[in-house]
Amino acid sequence: MAIKKSELYSSLWKSCDELRGGMDASQYKDYVLVLLFVKYVSDKYAGVADALIEVPEGGGFQDIVALKGQKNIGDGINKIIANLAEANDLKGVIDVADFNNADKLGKGQEMQDRLSNLVRIFENSALNFSKNRADGDDILGDAYEYLMRNFATQSGKSKGQFYTPAEVSRVISKVIGVNLAKSQDQTIYDPTCGSASLLIKAADEAEHGLTIYGQEMDNATRALAKMNMILHGHDTAEIWQDNTLSTPYFKEVDGSLKTFDFAVANPPFSSKAWSNGIDLVKDKFQRFDGYGIPPAKNGDYTFLLHIVRSLKSNGKGAIILPHGVLFRGNAEAEIRKNLISKGIVKGIIGLPPNLFFGTGIPACIIVLDKENAENRQGIFMIDASKTFVKDGNKNRLREQDIHKIVDVFNKQLEVAKYSRMVSLGEIEGHEYNLNIPRYIDSQEEEDIQDIEAHLLGGIPKQDIEALSNYWQVYPTLQQDLFTVADRPGYLMLKIPSSEVKACIFAHPEFISYGEEIRAVFERWQGKHTPLPQLTSKVDELTAKVEGHLQRMGFVW
Incomplete structure (x- = not known):
């Protein structure tokens, strides 16, 4: 069963809660990410011959689990991580955090309980990384970035520099x-x-x-x-x-x-x-x-x-x-x-x-x-x-x-x-x-109000001309909707305003363009969704897009 990202993220952030109080948020990563790394490589490579990472005896996550509730849990975790680092030329990489630091993790029973609870979170059977990839999705990599992003947010102004969105x-x-x-x-x-x-x-x-x-x-x-x-x-x-x-x-x-x-x-x-x-x-x-x-x-x-x-x-x-x-x-x-x-x-x-x-x-x-x-x-x-x-x-x-x-x-x-x-x-x-x-004026143009149109009626011709992108797609629709008003510079609707939407939807050019759009989606579907199990999802997406186009007229 694939790991749900939401469940993974929630569990990992709970591990941070166990560390609150004794250290700055910027230091959580030194503990949480190291345990995440040890759990990941242990699930993926323990007992696997010629694996990318060697998980030696006394250097895996299960060895850490065995320390739960023991008085020497902090020193024991340090030694297990040191064994893993030694076997993989990772000294100075995964052994930077001191799990026996009383100033950060508490003394005696407090440290014992805090680290035991931390290990239990990672021990959760739902967090099994042995088959973490599903449909090409790098769940563990995403989880790592999730933690980095949250650490950056929690760490304050001077500590967020280690993560680029x-x-x-x-x-x-x-x-x-x-x-x-x-x-x-x-x-x-x-x-x-x-x-x-x-x-x-x-x-x-x-x-x-x-x-x-x-x-x-x-x-x-x-x-x-x-x-x-x-x-x-x-x-x-x-x-x-x-x-x-x-x-x-x-x-x-x-x-x-x-x-x-x-x-x-x-x-x-x-x-x-x-x-x-x-x-x-x-x-x-x-x-x-x-x-x-x-x-x-x-x-x-x-x-x-x-x-x-x-x-x-x-x-x-x-x-x-x-x-x-x-x-x-x-x-x-x-x-x-x-x-x-x-x-x-x-x-x-x-x-x-x-x-x-x-x-x-x-x-x-x-x-x-x-x-x-x-x-x-x-x-x-x-x-x-x-x-x-x-x-x-x-x-x-x-x-x-x-x-x-x-x-x-x-x-x-x-x-x-x-x-x-x-x-x-x-x-x-x-x-x-x-x-x-x-070089680029990005200011939005002011919405000009035509007082004369408000007082005397009619639609300013310049407002109709501003919709030129639509008239290029529907070249005769403008003539079917509007006629010249009784004074220069203004147009009037040929039909009641309540009938405008129906007129557009029934217009031959609107229907023709809709068919062109559907053809584009069908070509895309044929090229990019060769797997039968994905076809229904694409059909659903296509239907949603077409429905959106129909509701909005021409919006692209």
């Missing part, structure tokens, strides 16, 4: 073209990978796989990233712990930075201590050559330039940064000018405010592309700041928002009040200021 990660992975990767030999890199949620989402877009590299400064968060990679099937991913800016790990034989096919990043915003350990006069990795040195108290452009230097000559990347990088002056203005002049910036996507954990300020995605950069004549901009849904105390991109951003960006479609290609000449005329509102 999945919706934003999906947008980034799709606009940099990871899906076009041809082989596993191609590489992807995140210099500030946090728990690796962004890196995983991006890598998963590659049909043939990618070789994954990541670096994270915080040791505990690096441990989360490594566990996350294993849980999502990327056990060979190389995740290193150190300061990417002062001590980048991934280098070529000659000491220069290693370069990658793709790079993504969601670095800490406006870091004030980025220059520690870096020679600003002569950076040995040449990240500032030809661009300029970022301000000493703001590291936004430092991370961007690190990615630029880490991309191959045809490499593509994206980085999430606050909007200030688009318009701030002085040293950043010079860097921005040089980046634009070299053609490396392919696009900018303005995101809604309050999407990210730890900050409510709006951010943007800067899309970088070195391929054919010298011939780039413009920067494609999207203002997606108004396309979101409120979700609790945060905002969230919906499926239609993600689809619109990705479709418009990848097809370079110009949509009024939403997107346009801005020429380098126009940007130069604005002194290389990239602030999106300078």
Whole structure:
């Protein structure tokens, strides 16, 4: 029987309740996620020959279960996890939490009861991960992300940086073209990978796989990233712990930075201590050559330039940064000018405010592309700041928002009040200021009231002309519905208003267009639903969509 996500999520969040009181919410993850990892690998691999993870004797979840109610449960769990870590080269990854810490877990009986209750939650027979995949659904991976998202929400402003919302990660992975990767030999890199949620989402877009590299400064968060990679099937991913800016790990034989096919990043915003350990006069990795040195108290452009230097000559990347990088002056203005002049910036996507954990300020995605950069004549901009849904105390991109951003960006479609290609000449005329509102007016048009129509009757002709998209689909419907009024600039209905809906539904052009829509759905059904057991679901979906179209007239 498949695990229900709702039941899994509820059980896992109960485990957090057992830890409340002795520690900050940001530390729950050190205990809960490690137990989740041990339970998962034990269910999947215990007793399995040549398994991905070896579960040694005295190193599995059942060994932890045997400690319930014992006075030495905390020390015992530490030893079991140490055995599992030792057998799989995971020291410093899964053994970072101290289950015998009296300050966090209580002394004596309190610790004994707290840890025993915690183990019981994971012992629940409904949480069996031995066959967690159902219909291609990564239940455990989803559960891990659920916990990460909740930890970020609970942890407060300074602790939410280890998680990038999945919706934003999906947008980034799709606009940099990871899906076009041809082989596993191609590489992807995140210099500030946090728990690796962004890196995983991006890598998963590659049909043939990618070789994954990541670096994270915080040791505990690096441990989360490594566990996350294993849980999502990327056990060979190389995740290193150190300061990417002062001590980048991934280098070529000659000491220069290693370069990658793709790079993504969601670095800490406006870091004030980025220059520690870096020679600003002569950076040995040449990240500032030809661009300029970022301000000493703001590291936004430092991370961007690190990615630029880490991309191959045809490499593509994206980085999430606050909007200030688009318009701030002085040293950043010079860097921005040089980046634009070299053609490396392919696009900018303005995101809604309050999407990210730890900050409510709006951010943007800067899309970088070195391929054919010298011939780039413009920067494609999207203002997606108004396309979101409120979700609790945060905002969230919906499926239609993600689809619109990705479709418009990848097809370079110009949509009024939403997107346009801005020429380098126009940007130069604005002194290389990239602030999106300078180029895209996203303000909604004011609803103009026609006083004369209110007083004397009639329908303003301009209101009818504003429905031109409909008249293109139903070219004769306008003539069947309206006639010229007794004064210029106004029309009148030919039929009573109560009969308008019936007239539209019975109109030959409306019926014909409905048949075209149905044909499109039937072709889609034939192409994408070859399994008989899915046909009924598709028919149900098709019927719902057609019913919606009929109720709304023409709405697409």
